[in-house]
Amino acid sequence: MRHLIRVAVAACTLVLACSGAAAARVDRTSPDEQRILDLLGQARIVDDIGYHPGYDRDCDPGACVFGEPWTDDHAGPRGHNGCTTREDVLLMQMNDIELRWGSRCRIYEARLRDPYSGERMTWRDDGYDISIDHVYPLARAWHGGAWAWPLRTRITFANDVRRELLAVSARTNQAKEADGPGEWLPPWRRSHCDYVRRYVGVAVAWDLPLTTADADAVRRVAATC
Template sequence: MSARGVAAALLGALVMFSVVSREDTGAALQGEARVRAAPLDNPSGTRPGLAPVTSAGDRAEAVRLIRRLAVAPMGSKAGYSRARFGRNWADTATGVPYARNGCRTRDDLLARDGEKVRYRSGSDCVVVAMELRDPYTGRTIRWSRKRADEVQVDHVIPLSYEWRMGARRWSAAKRARIANDPLNLMPVEGDVNEAKGGLGPARWLPPRRKVRCAYAVRFAQVALKYDLPVTRADKAAMLAQCR
């Protein structure tokens, strides 16, 4: 093999290693459509998107999962602030996927769900442009950091909801985990995220009806993982989406 051929082979091997390494940490494969994952098949939250729950068997499993939720009345929001859940998107949580990998949590999630992802020159963390198929609306958003708020990372269970349902009594470390756990995080259209605010499923559901059961399942998965109760009305609304 010529020197040029050897160099090309080495470069190919390095590129393959880079792709595998980035995929292992949840990053998007450049120029390829990501396969959306149904929540029942994505218990770690490291696969992208929010695919509908469609089969009768999966919907029955979703109902069984939601029925396991504890219920409690909603408490006061007094004392809540975003800072109670740690510094915004800091890579300092422990015990959840992507924790302490050197990238901010927001960038990890944009890379997980984005297509045609582009990174800042000299960085394999900072996402500067991508396409996002918004799971809540079905729209495709061509995003860049110049329009940063056009895509926001939604906490499936809003942090203020968590606070009112018992997180005020948690340790700071546990609050940081739920705030940075990819199971609880979904890049979505900014306006939709702002419309949701701190509401539970009884008062807000994704505009895209076909993912409402999947959204309810994801909400339930996070609540069960962190032993967080939901309101009786929210549990009823979640069950109604999957029956």
């Protein structure tokens, strides 16, 4: 009988230890990781994003399906303020800004740290090499369902300065192309957590899909945050 009691006590101790280890693993989830996972739980996940004809960003030939690039004529934040969307993003995200004399939109000098590469840039030296990235690429959005939106909704999305647009180096913007997290992550590892959080946040806000590969990549990154 004493042997059976010892076995039962040992088994109980083992169960409690395992439960404690599982609880410890849960407790080690960081606030940043949990925030990303909570967002991911709201996202629409699909096996693959299909193809829908008609995407045109360059407006040649035919109409621009997301409107004229960087138009001020949109219904989102900072629309109709007299500055283009590109100028708005630069003014929001660059530092130590000095405007051109007599202008409230055009920058004479400013500093930027590329959130994708970590490269430090200045407007005077690198202005031509600073691009505005659509975090959730426009082509991907079109194929993921934006083709069915009214044009005004697509224009507002393409000029969403709060969530969708980032000032980055042209080199990293070109490297990203129309990829999602499943195919591309920023070369600067320190930016991975912020990037996937922003990407999923845009997808949730605009009801755009993530692929299963995107979701797997987001989970891997979130575990490091």
